[in-house]
Amino acid sequence: AQSVTQLDSHVSVSEGTPVLLRCNYSSSYSPSLFWYVQHPNKGLQLLLKYTSAATLVKGINGFEAEFKKSETSFHLTKPSAHMSDAAEYFCVVSDLDTNAGKSTFGDGTTLTVKP
Amino acid sequence: DAGITQSPRYKITETGRQVTLMCHQTWSHSYMFWYRQDLGHGLRLIYYSAAADITDKGEVPDGYVVSRSKTENFPLTLESATRSQTSVYFCASSEPAGGLVIQYFGAGTRLSVL
Numbered sequence: 001a002q003s004v005t006q007l008d009s010h011v012s013v014s015e016g017t018p019v020l021l022r023c024n025y026s027s028s029y030s031p032s033l034f035w036y037v038q039h040p041n042k043g044l045q046l047l048l049k050y051t052s053a054a055t056l057v058k059g060i061n062g063f064e065a066e067f068k069k070s071e072t073s074f075h076l077t078k079p080s081a082h083m084s085d086a087a088e089y090f091c092v093v094s095d096l097d098t099n100a101g102k103s104t105f106g107d108g109t110t111l112t113v114k115p
Numbered sequence: 116d117a118g119i120t121q122s123p124r125y126k127i128t129e130t131g132r133q134v135t136l137m138c139h140q141t142w143s144h145s146y147m148f149w150y151r152q153d154l155g156h157g158l159r160l161i162y163y164s165a166a167a168d169i170t171d172k173g174e175v176p177d178g179y180v181v182s183r184s185k186t187e188n189f190p191l192t193l194e195s196a197t198r199s200q201t202s203v204y205f206c207a208s209s210e211p212a213g214g215l216v217i218q219y220f221g222a223g224t225r226l227s228v229l
Contacts, residue, residue: 034217043205043220044158090157102173103218105150107157 002027002093006106014114019078021109023091026072033074034092034103035065044090050074061085086113118142121206121221129229134193136224138206146209147189148218149173149181151202158205164189196228 048059
């Protein structure tokens with residue numbers, strides 16, 4: 001069985017300061033991991049993905065995530081927050097081989113960016 | 116327009132009524148999914164489909180029915196709507212490649228059951 005835990009339901013940062021959104025996962029096999037972003041009243045957009053290649057993954061809008069197998073973590077970071085980063089972020093785990101393409105979503109982290 | 120579209124965007128209905136939410140994708144993706152999004156629960160999978168005429172239950176299928184007679188369409192029907200089905204519903208599609216299942220989401224349907 002696979003599961004995802006987003007450790008913070010809300011994160012608040014000031015504009016220009018670093019962002020850290022934490023995600024731990026559980027999967028029986030080598031998973032694919034994703035971060036999606038959802039702006040208010042919008043659908044979800046893929047930020048980045050990990051697929052067992054490089055452990056440090058770069059995504060859109062300056063976001064990165066590092067896969068740490070020993071810690072079963074896939075935390076999302078950005079060096080400097082922008083007001084437009086305010087949104088809901090979802091960590092997602094997917095195991096194509098054992099779950100027929102189904103994905104498991106974390107409960108989401110709401111990022112607030114203060115001016 | 117290319118992409119994945121959901122209709123209607125907003126729907127208000129009464130308990131006991133049948134409601135159908137539409138989802139259409141233009142990529143010919145094999146997989147399609149229906150999720151509901153509620154505060155405190157993230158996205159929960161209702162049903163998914165790996166191909167036309169193949170559907171399977173997700174995490175919260177009770178009270179919902181799906182069909183997939185054509186690859187591009189995946190309607191979700193609430194047979195007798197209940198207040199607990201008030202939610203935002205998202206459709207997604209995916210074409211697995213290289214072991215990846217990247218999902219592309221529609222803009223969502225906000226459903227209120229009174």
